[in-house]
Amino acid sequence: MTGVGQPETERNGRGYLAERGWRSWAFTLDHKRIGAMYLWTTTFFFLVGGVFALLLRLELLSPQARYFGNHAYNVFFTLHGSMMIFLFIIPAIPSGLGNFFIPLHIGARDVAFPRLNLASYWVFAAGFLVIIGSLVAPMDTGWTFYTPYSAKSAAAVTTLSLGIFLIGMSSILTGLNFIVTIHKLRAPGMTWHRLPLFIWGMYSTSIIQVIATPVVGVTFLLLAAERIFGVGFFDPSKGGDPVLFQHFFWFYSHPVVYVMILPAMGIVSEVIPVFSRKPIFGYTAIAYSSMAIALGGFLVWGHHMFTSGMSPLANTIFSLMTFFVAVPTAVKVFNWTATLYRGSITFEAPMLYALTFIFLFIVGGLTGPFLGALATNVQLHDTYFVVAHFHYTMMGGTVMGFFAGLHYWFPKMTGRMLNEKVARAAWALIFVGFNVTFFTMFIVGVRGMPRRYAEYLPKFQVENVISTIGSAVLALGILVMCWNLLQGLRKGAPAPANPWRALSLEWKAASPPETENFHEIPVVTEWPYGYGTTKA
């Protein structure tokens, strides 16, 4: 910890990045460096998962399994799903951007438990190493690991379960750290109602992580015990119940979609007012709706299981609760739209991604109730409609929010500006490619094309070819974006402390911030959204 308490002027303006060498990263206790390590790791797995997606699209060019065969196809969609969910979407925003910006946002020098923070990164690393190890006999169960197949499959289910258990542990430790940080380390004057909305999103996320993840952890332990000791909780031949596995799995995996989306919603709530130069509309409603989603999200897991043979009463209750949980989500969308109304909007890359989030998330969100309603669910269950729906929410929502955050905070994290023109071009490719890829899936889904098969009826071929072309455009856009980010990192123009004229605390720190974030802990006197008033 060199530099603590020293004058910071002679560090070449490299801030927390001044120290060099792998030790300065591997053993760092600095939340910013740990956040950066998460960002690099998760982005890597995003690209790997993307390659698997492209292979799937390639296979789907023809109605017969022409390129890989059925088993390879099953392996690819399992790896695509598991990597994207467990190694990218769940950790990317909370552990990456959250780690970096929670202390900066609340005016703290670090998270509450810096050592635990570092430990959670290395537990995460151990987890993904084990997952990579499981590739010796790659998984073919889909990312949901449903029993009884997963209990019998010859693939390395036990190893992968252990890997995901470790990833989950890391997720719990991070969430716990954030909860304590937000409760105990806020700067003087930073009351709950002066917190940036990103913090409200992250706080709700952390609650879900802490409450839901242990359940999936023990579920994977039981699955492993089923394979190793012959325990029979999920095995009907031993008196067990495979649907119990589904209940356990979705008790975690439904709330966890809010782990994926709430931080992205937090980013959008930051970006929209900055680039509209208007105070956020309905601060309290947005903040509390995050909490409502976090708590309500625990009561709807059954809607993934309408066709599993639950009682009609349970189905009806889960369906009803699903409609309720859509309400706080809609509250947010209305508030963002009201914030935009009569604002002085500019379309820098972060804003473009934030607006894309709203647009795509509305499509993804509105197709949710189709699946939450019992009658339509029976028709649409396990069709491409489901695939389209969750890619609109997860990729159109979370990933766009993540990109918005990356572009918005890039100057703060690296001390350099991005090439705005290239960033916008990449955005255009991503936007077009995404919609071409996934909107066609709604259409074939409604017409009855089932998901998770390498082969399909010839009547769906035109749409599938269109979708594959779209995926190529999308991939090109993401490549251009990555290239632009790397170029910016290497030789972008030096960034000022506050390039977007934003009011939240992280912009009061240097770009990039010093190791201890602030020379003096700031005293907060008002909320961070006073745009368009006398100050900004």
Place this chain on the structure above:
Amino acid sequence: MSGQPGEHTDPAVAFEAAKLGVWTFLATEVLLFGALFTAYTVFRIKYPEMFRAEHAKLDRVLGAVNTVVLITSSLMVVLGVDAIKRGKARLLEAYFGATILLAAVFLLVKYTEYTAKFHHGLYPDTNIFFSLYYMMTGLHGIHVLLGMGVLSYVIVLSRRGRLSEAWCTPAEMSGLYWHFVDLVWIYLFPLLYLIG
């Protein structure tokens, strides 16, 4: 598990943070065991006769002995924390040492129980009841082991003179965790051994 104070925070904030951190951690532990208790409930409702017949095969005497052992160990932890709050580090080490000893007795008894069951051909895959028995007591046993590690760490801290009446957060936090481990057993004992 009990967090280190940050470089810049003062002891009062560090104590408050550690306390909230450990309670949150215990909430995750409740959920971890919660899934197993849910499985227990589901299968008990489904197979009441099997539970009635199978639970009689467990050794109530050994189970009761272990309950007494764990409750006594919790008392030792309380006395240890009380000692360090009065500044008596040596006394803390003695009490926490006694706790670890009792935990070892607990595991030893558990070991003889498991061995006896194996001799009678009762394994985790014998039936649902014994699946539950081994998974629940096994996961609890792992927690006892971890707790022994944590308590030993606190003793090491104390030997190095790092604990005092002004800073005894690690002792208090490890105590909280130990009470939780104890509490889980208080539920496991009647559910598995007593209720027919």
